[in-house]
Amino acid sequence: MVPLKCKGFRAGGVAAGIKKNGDLDLGLLVSDRPARVAAVFTKNRILAAPVKLNRERVKTGMARAVIANAGNANCANGSEGMAAAIAMTAAAAHALNVPDEQVLAASTGVIGAPFPNQKVAAAVPVLVGALDEDGILDLARAIMTTDTRPKAGVREAVVNGAPYRIVAVAKGAGMIRPDMATMLCFACTDADVALDDLQAALKRSVDLSFNRITIDGDTSTNDTVILMANGASDVKIDTIEAKASFQQQLDDLLMDLARQMVRDGEGVTKVVDLTVRGARSNDDAWRIADTISHSPLVKTAFFGQDANWGRIFAAAGRAGVELDPDRLDLYFDDVQMTKGGTGCGDEAEAKATAVLKQPEFSVTLDLNLGEGTAGMLTCDFSLDYVKINADYRS
Structure with a gap:
């Protein structure tokens, strides 16, 4: 079995007290080196603050980390919501000693509830201390809302005898329909992929997976899929054959996660x-x-x-x-x-x-x-x- 980890990436999750039940609710995915980043977001015209922030930051094509919380969507909170999203990324950036603009944010949970800034700020140092190359499942647990189980997967492929991996986590169980199903997904690869190829591959995979599932016909305000590639494996995806293989692996991984989401859908029996x-x-x-x-x-x-x-x-x-x-x-x-x-x-x-x-x-x-x-x-x-x-x- 391929280990659920990727070279040069660490992840983790902690309980910050955002969820009422005390479960993990704050997660972090970090690349140990600058990574190229691609993303796809919701088409809902009401956008959560993290989505607005990310849409600007991913234009640089580079990222170091994604910090995500469950239990609060940070949506419909006006200027305070945007300030909270910026503060959450700034806290992570400070603790990681990386530029603020290279940290992305994601939130999921109740819309319209004030964001618990102090709880997040207090938990970030603990979260950074909990980062581990084997921490992917903790990240998956930290972004769950009505999900009953964490959703994660890994694919491994070989180029010229050298292996690389793609690892991803996702959450989603309700408010699911195409135009980006209501969900969060964070994926990372240790392959070296050009930015344009990374974005094209992600869009195609999303269209074949998360845009082909439905649970209840609702589209959320927070849907986000982020893919980071840091090249830590030294495998370059730069030939027609390598690009086709990378696409196939990403397609298969995201479709697997999409199926996991429908199987875990709210009240789903079929x-x-x-x-x-x-x-x-x-x-x-x-x-x-x-x-x-x-x-x-x-x-x-x-x-x-x-x-x-x-x-x-x-x-x-x-x-x-x-x-x-x-x-x-x-x-x-x-x-x-x-x-x-x-x-x-x-x-x-x-x-x-x-x-x-x-x-x-x-x-x-x-x-x-x-x-x-x-x-x-x-x-x-x-x-x-x-x-x-x-x-x-x-």
């Missing part, structure tokens, strides 16, 4: 791989997949283990995309539910119901119109989802 194929274009397929995967009626049918394919058809039909109702073929795993737009009978229904009793399964809708295809990773809506979000602040 994880569903949805594929729409046979559309006139990939964009048409995407629009239909997006509509089906966000449909409350479809998601509650999944929870009830009800093979109600009519709800899937209805969602597809309102996606604003050309389709022929008399050509639709629908499958649950390998069980064909409809052929040419009509049901395949009671036997197929019984087999499909058995499929829906599994914790994970696939749904495939074939429009039989062209070569366009798109996928989404979605889930069910359960009673527990409502309970979790009804008392989130209490």
Whole structure:
């Protein structure tokens, strides 16, 4: 098993008293040398203070650290929120003896609550003292909110006989939908990657992973994915073959984390791989997949283990995309539910119901119109989802 660590990076997490339950709630990822940095942020027009700060700082293309807290989103706090984000990064920069502008910030938690500046400031020296090359899981735990378990992963590849790694942590369990699912993700690699290549690779991987999952259809104010590359392995990603391999490793790692997020979704009992194929274009397929995967009626049918394919058809039909109702073929795993737009009978229904009793399964809708295809990773809506979000602040 590949160790969950990366050359030249240290991480850690401590309990600063931000969360009411006393769990870890302040984390730090640090590169021992200046690192190139790429990032992707939420498309929500209401932005948390750390997102605003990071969008400016990543323009330099260099970073040394990311400090993150859970339990408070530091959003909708006006000028005081921005001052708090700057103060949090300044405290980390001072303790690490690095320039303020090379420290990024991230927050997650309740929106609109005053930020606990004093608690963070008091905890930063302890946090820096806790940094360790094996501290990735502590960082993952420190950014959890309604998550029930930490989410982390590692990939290792070889270029000209020399290995490099990519390590990442993520959090996210609710308020999840594309346009950057509601989540934080911090990734690091000890490979030497040019800045433009790093940003392009990250954007592609995010589009294939975090922008292809949904739990409840909400997009947060704090979504942030940061990738730092410090070159500590002395492996250069500078050939076509090396770039392709790096992209594949990053794609695989972020998709793994995205799947971990959906599996740990608030109240989730079913994880569903949805594929729409046979559309006139990939964009048409995407629009239909997006509509089906966000449909409350479809998601509650999944929870009830009800093979109600009519709800899937209805969602597809309102996606604003050309389709022929008399050509639709629908499958649950390998069980064909409809052929040419009509049901395949009671036997197929019984087999499909058995499929829906599994914790994970696939749904495939074939429009039989062209070569366009798109996928989404979605889930069910359960009673527990409502309970979790009804008392989130209490």
